[in-house]
Amino acid sequence: MRAAPSADLIARFAAIVGPSHALTDPLDQARYLVEWRDLYRGETPLVLRPGTTREVAAILRLAHETGTAVVPQGGNTGLVGGQTPVPGSGEIVLSLERLNRVRAVDPAGGTLIAEAGVTLEAVQAAAAEAGRLFPLTLGSQGSCRIGGNVATNAGGTAVLAYGNMRDLVLGLEVVLADGRVLNGLKRLRKDNAGYDLKQLFIGSEGTLGVVTAAALKLFPQPAETAVAFAGMATPQAALALLVRARTAAGFGLTGFELMIGRGLDFAVRHIDGARRPLACPHGWYVLVEISGNLADGGARRAMEACLTEALDAGEIEDATMAQSGAQAADFWRLRHGMSEVQKFEGGSIKHDVSVAVNEVPDFLDEAIRAVEAAFPGCRPVPFGHMGDGNIHFNVSQPVGADKAAFLAEWDRMNALVHAVVARYEGSVAAEHGVGRLKQALLEAGKDPVEIDLMRALKDALDPRGILNPGRVLADRRAD
Ligand code: FAD
Ligand code: ZN
Numbered sequence: 001m002r003a004a005p006s007a008d009l010i011a012r013f014a015a016i017v018g019p020s021h022a023l024t025d026p027l028d029q030a031r032y033l034v035e036w037r038d039l040y041r042g043e044t045p046l047v048l049r050p051g052t053t054r055e056v057a058a059i060l061r062l063a064h065e066t067g068t069a070v071v072p073q074g075g076n077t078g079l080v081g082g083q084t085p086v087p088g089s090g091e092i093v094l095s096l097e098r099l100n101r102v103r104a105v106d107p108a109g110g111t112l113i114a115e116a117g118v119t120l121e122a123v124q125a126a127a128a129e130a131g132r133l134f135p136l137t138l139g140s141q142g143s144c145r146i147g148g149n150v151a152t153n154a155g156g157t158a159v160l161a162y163g164n165m166r167d168l169v170l171g172l173e174v175v176l177a178d179g180r181v182l183n184g185l186k187r188l189r190k191d192n193a194g195y196d197l198k199q200l201f202i203g204s205e206g207t208l209g210v211v212t213a214a215a216l217k218l219f220p221q222p223a224e225t226a227v228a229f230a231g232m233a234t235p236q237a238a239l240a241l242l243v244r245a246r247t248a249a250g251f252g253l254t255g256f257e258l259m260i261g262r263g264l265d266f267a268v269r270h271i272d273g274a275r276r277p278l279a280c281p282h283g284w285y286v287l288v289e290i291s292g293n294l295a296d297g298g299a300r301r302a303m304e305a306c307l308t309e310a311l312d313a314g315e316i317e318d319a320t321m322a323q324s325g326a327q328a329a330d331f332w333r334l335r336h337g338m339s340e341v342q343k344f345e346g347g348s349i350k351h352d353v354s355v356a357v358n359e360v361p362d363f364l365d366e367a368i369r370a371v372e373a374a375f376p377g378c379r380p381v382p383f384g385h386m387g388d389g390n391i392h393f394n395v396s397q398p399v400g401a402d403k404a405a406f407l408a409e410w411d412r413m414n415a416l417v418h419a420v421v422a423r424y425e426g427s428v429a430a431e432h433g434v435g436r437l438k439q440a441l442l443e444a445g446k447d448p449v450e451i452d453l454m455r456a457l458k459d460a461l462d463p464r465g466i467l468n469p470g471r472v473l474a475d476r477r478a479d
Helices: 007-017 026-033 053-066 120-129 146-152 235-252 261-270 298-312 325-336 338-345 357-374 403-407 410-423 439-445 448-461
Strands: 070-073 092-095 102-106 111-115 169-175 181-184 210-217 224-232 253-260 284-292 318-321 352-354 379-385 390-396
Touching (some): 007 053, 026 092, 053 092, 070 146, 070 210, 102 120, 111 120, 111 146, 120 146, 224 325, 235 253, 235 284, 235 298, 253 261, 253 325, 261 284, 261 338, 284 298, 284 325, 338 379, 338 390, 352 410, 357 390, 357 410
Parallel strands (some): 070 092
Antiparallel strands (some): 102 111, 169 181, 224 318, 253 284, 352 390, 379 390
């Protein structure tokens, strides 16, 4: 086991950031130690809140020298336990929240440089102020921070048009495990001078380096958007609509989100003021968003054309287009509320999976059949980014069942669903990452050559294994 840092070592760390930013009192630490799903409770001797890259570098130099484990943390919205210090492990928390400056915005070059602790919402706002769009869109955008978005390669609802965070980063400033700073804040669109090192850190979940700033890509703001809500009997029909929407809108298809009818029922029951967009209930729903670069009604016409064709072909049962920005926001609120509302329906067992887009309907049929057969009365609530083949396959407990007893079945339920994912050659960590939650799954499921290469990278970049030990890869130094 690693030794917990001594009082003397804690004082040396604290001296780097000053006493008001070195938290040792459990009350002051509390918000860094609980996470959104309440799956993990953390414990740490120390939370450090550096204010500059230089301070981050000094902290890591000392951690490297003394073998102290460090857990980087941004907005603490991660869903796989990566940012929560393991009780009794002596891990210290390195919060990036005070690195919160937008360093530069360049609308002509289409770039923005933000420090790791700037919230995603603040980056979106800074881009909008300059007449540009930063397209990453997540339910957690008010709290999650750019460093966390980079570290998790965040996805969200606009990936089908703009890509994951990986596609939105031009350059990174990263503090390495030994305290050296990789000054890679390039704003180049083309650069084939050697290995693309930034990509190593994107999606590495704090295990290879600490991101302190990112150069991000900006896009033109759409001049208009059309948002529709469609109801259909099956996911097969939703796939047919996706094909039509892609054909009608091309690169203008900026959202295609699927939810099961039960998910909408939950949303209407638990979101204040939420209303059903369509008069009759349907088995499945899709929220479609089409954006246009000219304010000439083209987005609306493309949407109308694809919905009319899908209705005429008998693929969808009903559809409605938002008549105002407020109504469009109401539709999106139903979708973004999907994670939250499941909390009010008792225990929920989660899966974050992806398969090839055209196989989503068959995957859903099989996975729903499998869990309903094994857990009578359970309530599957699959929803998510159908345009990317990424489904949050969550399963709520049977009505009236015991929550703890249901949650005790987490692994058995996971095994069932992940077996279906494996048959489709999909991913069991499609969007939220691996962290601690899926660490064992990753090692069990991946090609050994891939795991060997990942270990070689970890050993090269973090030879003492101090960065987020036990996340993504097993911590081989723990015993
Ligand atoms: P944290 O939770 O603080 O950390 C996440 C991981 O990154 C940890 O392993 C941590 O150690 C590491 N880390 C954080 N900052 C740094 C840094 N500067 N350098 C190195 N490592 C770092 N995710 C999606 O992808 N798509 C969604 O649509 C989505 N929706 C969500 C909706 C809700 C309501 C919630 C609660 C979460 C959602 N998430 C989603 C998950 C989460 O918001 C993202 O993973 C987000 O990118 C995490 O950012 P954060 O700043 O909160 O990171
Ligand atoms: Zn998602």
